[in-house]
Amino acid sequence: MGKQSIWKRIKPANVMVAVLTVVAVAYLIVQCVNSMQSNIETTPAVYVTMDESISAEGWFVRDETVAEGTSSNSVKHIVSNGEKVQDAAALAIVYEDESIMEASRRMEEIDNELSLLNSAVQSVDNYTNDNTKLDQQITREMQQLAVRVDDGMLSDAYETAAELRKLALRRNASSLDVASIKSQIVALKNEKKQLTGQASGRSNTISAPASGYFSEVVDGYEEILTPEKVRTMQPETFKQLTEQKVTAPTGKLGKVVSGFTWDFATVLSEENAARLSVGQKVTLKFSQISANADAEVVAINSSKESGEALVVFQSQIMNGELVSIRQQKVDIVVATHSGLRVPVSAITMNDKGETGVLILTGNTARFKYIDEKNSYKGEQYYIVPKGTTYKYLLMNDEIVIHPSGSNNLKVISS
Numbered sequence: 001m002g003k004q005s006i007w008k009r010i011k012p013a014n015v016m017v018a019v020l021t022v023v024a025v026a027y028l029i030v031q032c033v034n035s036m037q038s039n040i041e042t043t044p045a046v047y048v049t050m051d052e053s054i055s056a057e058g059w060f061v062r063d064e065t066v067a068e069g070t071s072s073n074s075v076k077h078i079v080s081n082g083e084k085v086q087d088a089a090a091l092a093i094v095y096e097d098e099s100i101m102e103a104s105r106r107m108e109e110i111d112n113e114l115s116l117l118n119s120a121v122q123s124v125d126n127y128t129n130d131n132t133k134l135d136q137q138i139t140r141e142m143q144q145l146a147v148r149v150d151d152g153m154l155s156d157a158y159e160t161a162a163e164l165r166k167l168a169l170r171r172n173a174s175s176l177d178v179a180s181i182k183s184q185i186v187a188l189k190n191e192k193k194q195l196t197g198q199a200s201g202r203s204n205t206i207s208a209p210a211s212g213y214f215s216e217v218v219d220g221y222e223e224i225l226t227p228e229k230v231r232t233m234q235p236e237t238f239k240q241l242t243e244q245k246v247t248a249p250t251g252k253l254g255k256v257v258s259g260f261t262w263d264f265a266t267v268l269s270e271e272n273a274a275r276l277s278v279g280q281k282v283t284l285k286f287s288q289i290s291a292n293a294d295a296e297v298v299a300i301n302s303s304k305e306s307g308e309a310l311v312v313f314q315s316q317i318m319n320g321e322l323v324s325i326r327q328q329k330v331d332i333v334v335a336t337h338s339g340l341r342v343p344v345s346a347i348t349m350n351d352k353g354e355t356g357v358l359i360l361t362g363n364t365a366r367f368k369y370i371d372e373k374n375s376y377k378g379e380q381y382y383i384v385p386k387g388t389t390y391k392y393l394l395m396n397d398e399i400v401i402h403p404s405g406s407n408n409l410k411v412i413s414s
Contacts, residue, residue, distance in 0.1 A: 042360050042398040045340045050383050052335040052376065053285070054275065058266030059242055059327050061230045061312070062257045064222040067091055067214075069206040069253040074101050079214045082320020085256060087211045092253055096202045103199045110192045112162075117185050119166040121178060138164065208256050216254040217324040220246040227263045227314075231299045235267045235310040242327075260318045264295065266311055266330070273300055273309035275334055283333040284313060289325065293317045337376040339383040340393055347382065348403040357393060358400040358411065365400060365411045368393045 069075075074095045079085055095101040141164045208214065224241055233241075264284060268276075276282070276297050284293045299312040313332075346357045347370075355372045358365040369392050375384040387394045 041401045043401055045393055045395055045397045045399055047395055048341045049338045051333045053331040053333045054272045055331055056266040057329050058264050060325055061225045061227050061263040061265050063259055064255045064257055065209040066218055066222055066255045067209055067253045074098050076101055081216045082323050083214050085208045085214050087208055089208045090205050091208050092206045093203050100199050100202045103195045107192055107195050110188050114188055116165055117181050120181050206253050210256045210258045212256045212258045213323040214254055214256055215323040218248055218252045218255050219326055220248045222255060230265050231312050233310055234301055235303050235306055235308040238310050239267060257323045261314055261316050264313045267308050268311050270307050273311055285331040287329040289321055337383040339385050342382040342384055343401050344380060346399050346401050358403045360398045360400050
């Protein structure tokens, strides 16, 4: 009877207010917990590969032979910049004046036209209506042409294009006017004969002075910076030579980079030079060159006076892109490290003096060990090995970036 009277005196509205009050308090508690947790900055443990490198600026040093001759409007280059050449091979033809060069250019055009027209006549003589086979050949040649253009094989691409034109003529041989074609052939032969007499003896050929890669750029350092000289230089001498004003010679066609290796020389601080040794293999990553180059340290010339060292690398990776560049910024990759990336600020110690990080799970932080002995420390990040057990750092663990500012977290041991 007493209990019933008590419940009767509590109004339903009051019960509702009490329930809402409990819910509100619970909500505020949850929000406070979430607020404390949201202030804790974390980052996932991701697997990365990081280069340990030295940034510098250096100079390409090569065995270079200047090609005598002239570079003017009356010169026709036979090889392109960066193209491989043989000793004594023709590099360019120098004409007496532009009119003779124009006559020579026209003779080349006539030769191409004659080749095409003779192929047309031959196509009529050998006409076949097997167009399906011809279409297949044309498709193959088009694919071959695309591949050679993509690979930069321009000479081969020209040959493929010529073959493609011949196949196209054979495909349309039934509609060709043979009499008109033969008349054009006679006219072109007469024009070529006249031009040949006009240009005869009024040009000379410039040949390659050595085998190697041709470069149109002559900068004046060809005899100043040679591998033989630079490998024995002190850093002061090298800096003096590269800082002086050098005037490029005029009237030169270009140069040939002899052999198929090159050196790269740079002045480093003693601290950075100490990270290298003669015979060490490195990777050179240049700022303006698309491909990286594997190289070997061939000389380290230290100077106690300046506290610097001239370091010389040699690479056997040669291509057309490398023959003309002289000065370049570089990252010298001395080692590559792979593992889990951990911010330096996240490293902490437990009460036993062991090194590790805090991992956030809900509002609880768990201490996890890292293998500090086998870790690499960069300026901003550690690269640490992946853990093999739950006690060590694992991939995708949420690392607390600033553990010293997370005193409100409950920390438990792994």
